[in-house]
Structures are given as structure tokens and as C-alpha cells.
Amino acid sequence: MQHAALALAASTAEVPGNPELPVLPHTGELIVGIIFFVILYAIVAKKVVPRLEKMFAERRAAIEGNVEKAERAQAEAQAALEQYRAQLADARGEANAIREEARQQGAAIVAEMRQQAQAEAERITTNARAQIEAERQQTMVQLRQEVGRLATDLASRIVGESLHDEVRRRGTVDRFLADLEQTPTVTSR
Amino acid sequence: MSLRVLAAAGETFEAPSAETFWQPLIGSGAFAITRPAIVYALSVVLIAAVLLWATKRLAVVPGKRQMTVEAVYGLVRNGLARDIIGSHDFLKFVPLLFSLFTLILVNNLFGIIPPIQYPTMSRIAFPLALTLFVFVVYHFVGIKRKGLGGYFKSMVPAGLPTWIVPLVFLLELLTFFVTRPVTLALRLFGNMFAGHIILVLFILGAEYMLLHGGIALKLVSIPTFLMAFVLTVFELLVEFLQAYVFTMLAATYIAGSLADEH
Numbered sequence: 001m002q003h004a005a006l007a008l009a010a011s012t013a014e015v016p017g018n019p020e021l022p023v024l025p026h027t028g029e030l031i032v033g034i035i036f037f038v039i040l041y042a043i044v045a046k047k048v049v050p051r052l053e054k055m056f057a058e059r060r061a062a063i064e065g066n067v068e069k070a071e072r073a074q075a076e077a078q079a080a081l082e083q084y085r086a087q088l089a090d091a092r093g094e095a096n097a098i099r100e101e102a103r104q105q106g107a108a109i110v111a112e113m114r115q116q117a118q119a120e121a122e123r124i125t126t127n128a129r130a131q132i133e134a135e136r137q138q139t140m141v142q143l144r145q146e147v148g149r150l151a152t153d154l155a156s157r158i159v160g161e162s163l164h165d166e167v168r169r170r171g172t173v174d175r176f177l178a179d180l181e182q183t184p185t186v187t188s189r
Numbered sequence: 190m191s192l193r194v195l196a197a198a199g200e201t202f203e204a205p206s207a208e209t210f211w212q213p214l215i216g217s218g219a220f221a222i223t224r225p226a227i228v229y230a231l232s233v234v235l236i237a238a239v240l241l242w243a244t245k246r247l248a249v250v251p252g253k254r255q256m257t258v259e260a261v262y263g264l265v266r267n268g269l270a271r272d273i274i275g276s277h278d279f280l281k282f283v284p285l286l287f288s289l290f291t292l293i294l295v296n297n298l299f300g301i302i303p304p305i306q307y308p309t310m311s312r313i314a315f316p317l318a319l320t321l322f323v324f325v326v327y328h329f330v331g332i333k334r335k336g337l338g339g340y341f342k343s344m345v346p347a348g349l350p351t352w353i354v355p356l357v358f359l360l361e362l363l364t365f366f367v368t369r370p371v372t373l374a375l376r377l378f379g380n381m382f383a384g385h386i387i388l389v390l391f392i393l394g395a396e397y398m399l400l401h402g403g404i405a406l407k408l409v410s411i412p413t414f415l416m417a418f419v420l421t422v423f424e425l426l427v428e429f430l431q432a433y434v435f436t437m438l439a440a441t442y443i444a445g446s447l448a449d450e451h
Contacts, residue, residue: 018211028220029223036229040233040291043241044240045285047244049284055247059249
């Protein structure tokens with residue numbers, strides 16, 4: 001308000017230096033306007049804008065760096081996943097192989113056992129057969145004596161005491177037995 | 190231009206006029222140090238100090254202070270310079286545009302900030318000084334880019350009938366050398382000048398009615414003060430807008446000089 005009053009006072013007294021029309025510039029103000037704008041421009045162009053642009057560039061780099069880092073981490077995670085998957089597949093394959101091997105081993109063991117059992121059975125059969133053979137031989141020998149005596153007894157009863165001669169008896173019996181023996185061996189073979 | 194509104198109590202109300210803006214502080218005459226010159230110089234010191242202080246330690250992740258400066262800088266850099274001039278050449282004009290915008294904005298805001306309450310740009314010398322830089326820069330970059338002949342040739346759009354070319358050339362010459370700088374300076378000056386005169390009128394008028402008027406006029410002074418407040422808020426909008434428009438037009442003129450086609 002005071003300024004307004006001042007201005008009013010000034011307007012009545014003619015002011016030298018101030019143009020009558022407000023659209024005409026005051027020289028002093030024009031000079032100040034130019035000089036101080038140059039100062040501001042110099043400071044902004046030399047200091048403020050370079051600082052801000054540098055920071056912008058750093059920020060862009062930081063953001064790009066972060067993106068890169070994230071991408072790398074993702075790639076690493078992907079690689080790890082692939083590795084785990086491969087390991088899992090390996091383990092699964094190994095387990096399969098082990099199972100297969102076990103099955104094969106089991107089959108082999110069963111086969112072996114079966115073979116052993118068969119062999120045992122065969123051995124037992126052979127033994128039994130041998131024993132039977134031996135017993136048969138023994139029986140045969142006994143029979144030979146028995147049959148010989150019985151036959152001799154029978155013959156001596158029929159023919160008489162004369163045939164009791166030792167030598168003749170043995171020869172006859174032997175011959176008879178040899179004949180007898182030949183027949184069953186042929187049939188047994 | 191003094192309006193006689195009231196003649197009550199033997200005192201007359203003098204409405205604000207162009208003389209209101211003449212406030213010499215030191216000396217007199219053409220080289221007097223005036224109040225707006227001091228305000229303008231102080232605004233440069235203030236802006237430079239704030240910008241240097243705020244950008245002293247810039248972080249990639251900004252703090253509150255940095256964010257504010259970045260917002261204003263980003264508005265000029267990306268919203269004006271890059272969008273208008275184009276991403277190829279804009280960076281070297283950012284200091285000019287940023288200086289213009291901050292300087293005009295702060296000086297405009299001084300129009301409603303107590304105790305200054307003086308929009309520096311209502312003195313034609315200051316918009317004119319700024320326009321001078323814009324004028325020199327857009328002619329200079331145009332001539333540098335296209336050569337002197339090429340620059341003048343580029344003013345006329347291609348594909349015109351031959352007989353119309355001289356006429357258009359004259360019009361464009363007028364546009365480039367008279368219309369653009371004059372309108373650029375006058376738009377800013379006029380807005381600030383008129384806005385300030387209206388504010389002064391309302392505030393002084395209300396005060397005068399309150400102090401010297403009768404009961405009825407005292408009552409009328411209340412809506413007048415209210416209106417002054419509303420207009421102050423409106424001034425704030427205009428101040429922002431004019432700073433933005435001046436910078437935008439400066440960028441547009443530079444872009445026009447740089448453009449290959451008219």
C-alpha cells in the first residue's frame with residue numbers, strides 16, 4: 001500500500017528514466033534481466049544439469065544392472081533345476097537298474113537252488129539205486145548159495161546120494177548160475 | 190488512468206495504474222536500481238542456491254529434497270524438452286529451458302508471496318530479456334543446422350505455388366522475427382501485469398471501502414476481500430501456467446528451427 005502511495009506520488013512528479021508506456025522496457029531492469037539470467041544459466045548448465053544427468057545415467061545403469069542380476073539369478077535357478085532333474089532321473093534309473101539286478105540275482109539264486117535240489121535228488125536217487133543194486137547183489141549171492149543148496153538137496157533127493165560129490169556139484173551149480181546171471185543183466189541194461 | 194470511485198470524506202480513491210509498478214529504490218532515471226530488479230537478482234541467487242544445495246549429493250534412490258528438484262527437472266526435461274524437441278537434440282537445450290522455467294516460475298510466485306508481492310515479470314524488461322535469449326538461440330540453431338540460406342528457405346513450406354511463395358515468405362519472416370518474440374514477451378508480461386493490477390485493485394479497494402466508506406460500503410468490502418483471495422488463488426494457477434507456456438513455446442520455436450521440414 002505504501003508502495004502504491006509512493007507510486008502515486010511518483011506519477012504526479014515526472015519520473016525520468018521510466019518509460020511512459022508499460023510495454024517499453026526500463027534500461028536498468030533490462031540489463032539486470034540479461035546479466036542475472038546469464039548467471040543462472042551458467043550455474044544450471046555447468047553444475048545442476050550435469051549433476052542430474054549423471055545421476056539419471058547412474059540410475060539407469062543401476063536399474064539395468066539389477067535386471068541383469070535378476071536374469072542371471074533366474075538362469076542359475078533354471079540350471080540348478082535342470083541339474084536336480086537330471087540327478088533325479090539318474091537316481092531313478094539307478095534304482096531301476098538295482099531292482100532289475102536284484103530280480104536277476106533272485107532268479108539266478110532260484111535257478112541255482114533248483115539245480116542243487118535237482119542234483120541232490122539225483123544223488124539220492126543214484127544212492128538209492130546203488131544200495132538197491134548192492135542189496136540185490138547180496139541177495140543174489142545169498143540166493144545163489146541158497147538156490148544151489150536147495151537145488152542140490154532137491155536133486156540129491158531125487159537122484160540120490162551119489163551126486164553129493166563136491167566137485168561135480170559145484171561145477172553144475174556154477175554153470176547153472178552163470179546161465180541164470182546172464183539173462184537178467186541183459187534185461188536190466 | 191486513475192479511476193475516481195469514491196469521493197467520500199474528501200479523499201479520492203486512486204485505482205492502481207502502470208505507475209504502481211515503478212518502484213525505484215536506489216538512484217533514479219534509466220539506470221535506477223528498482224525493486225523488481227533486486228527481486229529478480231535475489232530470485233536468481235535463491236534458485237541457484239536451492240538447486241546447488243539440492244543436487245549436492247544426488248542418490249540413485251532419491252530423498253524428499255531430491256525428489257522435488259527431480260520432479261521439476263523431469264517436467265522440463267521430459268515433458269517439454271524431450272517431447273517437443275525430440276530425443277536426439279533436446280539435451281543441450283535442457284539447461285536453457287530449465288533456467289527459464291525455474292526463473293519465471295519463482296518470479297511469478299513472488300507476485301503472491303508476502304512480503305515481496307511483486308511479480309517481476311510485470312515489468313516488460315524481464316520477459317524481454319528472457320525472450321532475447323530464446324530469440325537468439327532459435328535463430329542461431331536454425332542457421333547452424335541449415336545454413337543461412339537454408340534456414341530462410343525452410344521458413345516457407347514446400348509445395349506452394351510459385352506466385353504465393355514471396356507472400357508466405359514475408360509472413361513467415363514477420364512471424365520469426367517479430368510476432369514470435371513480441372508475443373512471447375508480451376504474453377508473460379501482460380498476464381502478470383494484469384493479474385497484479387486486479388489483485389491490487391481488489392485489495393486496495395476493499396481496504397479503502399473498509400476504512401473510509403459508510404456502513405454499506407464496509408459490508409461490501411467483505412466480499413471484495415473474499416474476491417481478492419479467490420483471485421490470488423487464480424493468480425497462482427496463472428503464474429504456473431505462464432511459466433510453463435513460456436518454456437513450452439521456447440522449446441517449440443527451437444524445435445521448429447531444428448526440424449528438417451517446415
